[in-house]
Amino acid sequence: MTLVRVIARPLIASSFALSGVDRLRSAGTTAPQLKPVLAGLTRVVPSAAAVTGNEKLVGQVLGATQVGAALLLGIGRFSRVAALLLAVTATVNTLVDYRSADGSTTEGKKARRSQLLRNLSLIGAVLLATVDTNGRPGIAWRAEHLAIDAKKSAAGLGRDARKQLQKADQAVRKTAADVVGS
Structure with missing residues (x-):
């Protein structure tokens, strides 16, 4: 203060x-x-x-x-x-x-x-x-930045999930190809 x-x-x-x-x-x-x-x-x-x-x-x-x-x-x-x-x-x-x-x-x-x-x-x-925030960010600023950070995290999580899904797809295709013998 x-x-x-x-x-x-x-x-x-x-x-x-x-x-x-x-x-x-x-x-x-x-x-x-x-x-x-x-x-x-x-x-x-x-x-x-x-x-x-x-x-x-x-x-x-x-x-x-x-x-x-x-x-x-x-x-x-x-x-x-x-x-x-x-x-x-x-x-x-x-x-x-x-x-x-x-x-x-x-x-x-x-x-x-x-x-x-x-x-x-x-x-x-x-x-x-x-309206004095005592030098700290107000609730509106905190909420806005929390939403931005959550959006970035969700977008990053989405990319990771897509990568894992592609790896799983490739593994399934390889296993299927080995079983079928093509």
């Missing part, structure tokens, strides 16, 4: 870990803020109504997910999956924060815009972390 990754991952993760702990501590008070976002999700995906009906539980799950994924990202374990989870939870948090922020005054609008840009920046950072 490079020095940049050693420093950057915990720095990105720290904001999410603190946000997750805050969400866990105040899940009851943030539940009303989640309600409009979850209602919109329920309209789009009606089968999610069973899950989105309990705003406090959803808030706790979001907080716990953020804490766990932030810890994994910070220590560099399952960092791509952890970053993806953080991107999803950060998107939900951004929607909640933007809808619940005060936009009636000039100062409120500035604060709301600043918070939105900060959240979008963090989402961008974790999206970059989702």
Whole structure:
């Protein structure tokens, strides 16, 4: 792991870990803020109504997910999956924060815009972390090269099998010629 990754991952993760702990501590008070976002999700995906009906539980799950994924990202374990989870939870948090922020005054609008840009920046950072392969080839590259190698091996195996079949054919013809006497 490079020095940049050693420093950057915990720095990105720290904001999410603190946000997750805050969400866990105040899940009851943030539940009303989640309600409009979850209602919109329920309209789009009606089968999610069973899950989105309990705003406090959803808030706790979001907080716990953020804490766990932030810890994994910070220590560099399952960092791509952890970053993806953080991107999803950060998107939900951004929607909640933007809808619940005060936009009636000039100062409120500035604060709301600043918070939105900060959240979008963090989402961008974790999206970059989702595609960071840590200097190793990604799964798509590995799968492509595995298929190429398998194709080469199968082609080589085919040539060997044809050679063996030709040798067997020649042996059978020789034995037949010896038996018949031609």
